[in-house]
Amino acid sequence: MKPEDFSVLPAHVGVIMDGNGRWAKQRGLPRSSGHIEGAKNFRRIGEYAGDLGIKHISFYAFSTENWSRPQQEVAAIMDLFGDYLEEARERLDENLEKGIRLRFLGDKSRIDPRLVKLMDFVEDATKEMTKVNLNIAVNYGGQQEILHSVQQLAKKAAAGEIAPSDITLEDIESGLYTAGQPPVDLVIRPSGEQRLSNFLLWQSAYAEFWYSDVLWPDFSTDDFDQALLAFEKRNRRFGGV
Ligand code: IPE
Numbered sequence: 001m002k003p004e005d006f007s008v009l010p011a012h013v014g015v016i017m018d019g020n021g022r023w024a025k026q027r028g029l030p031r032s033s034g035h036i037e038g039a040k041n042f043r044r045i046g047e048y049a050g051d052l053g054i055k056h057i058s059f060y061a062f063s064t065e066n067w068s069r070p071q072q073e074v075a076a077i078m079d080l081f082g083d084y085l086e087e088a089r090e091r092l093d094e095n096l097e098k099g100i101r102l103r104f105l106g107d108k109s110r111i112d113p114r115l116v117k118l119m120d121f122v123e124d125a126t127k128e129m130t131k132v133n134l135n136i137a138v139n140y141g142g143q144q145e146i147l148h149s150v151q152q153l154a155k156k157a158a159a160g161e162i163a164p165s166d167i168t169l170e171d172i173e174s175g176l177y178t179a180g181q182p183p184v185d186l187v188i189r190p191s192g193e194q195r196l197s198n199f200l201l202w203q204s205a206y207a208e209f210w211y212s213d214v215l216w217p218d219f220s221t222d223d224f225d226q227a228l229l230a231f232e233k234r235n236r237r238f239g240g241v
Pocket residue numbers: 017018019020021022023061062063066077191
């Protein structure tokens with residue numbers, strides 16, 4: 001569909017890219033094949049969302065809990081992430097032309113320093129871009145993110161820089177990885193699961209949820225359209241009447 005086909009677009013979409021493993025299993029392939037297809041689809045849907053004019057989109061790529069998977073699977077996912085980062089560096093001009101700002105949500109301290117270097121490079125190189133804000137959540141946990149923000153504030157309070165009773169919601173918000181970005185309006189989760197799995201907890205306080213049984217590698221631009229069309233029809237009240 002085209003941007004003008006929608007009466008309203010969410011300011012910020014969150015996508016939980018789930019179902020890669022089951023996609024591979026259905027085909028008798030190793031789980032890593034599912035992640036390869038999932039990574040391809042991330043590129044497709046990310047590009048499509050940008051073309052539609054979605055200004056902020058966050059993709060959940062790897063959670064803080066995903067480290068508990070077999071080491072081989074974790075390594076395969078990190079390799080794919082590395083490939084994507086290399087590509088982002090090589091195609092930097094393309095991203096700049098499209099006005100894409102790339103950011104990574106999550107704790108970088110547990111990620112391979114070689115990847116962190118690339119992450120920092122593309123974040124810095126695209127930081128002036130304003131057309132599309134593409135966030136990729138890697139080693140991301142919503143609870144850990146809130147904890148981190150609160151710890152920073154606690155340090156300030158302990159140093160006497162702020163009074164605990166003066167701490168505001170905005171103070172907590174400004175310590176999140178998404179600081180300055182709008183709250184999530186729509187969370188999309190394919191693969192039949194209906195849970196947040198620690199994704200953007202704070203940011204999704206008033207998000208609309210859209211679920212689908214399609215597995216992430218098969219999740220198409222038509223499915224994305226369906227989610228946006230469903231969002232248009234939602235009656236958002238934010239606690240009002
Ligand atoms: C999502 O697909 C990718 C990551 C969590 C990294 P899964 O690997 O969780 O796929 P399923 O849920 O096992 O099918």
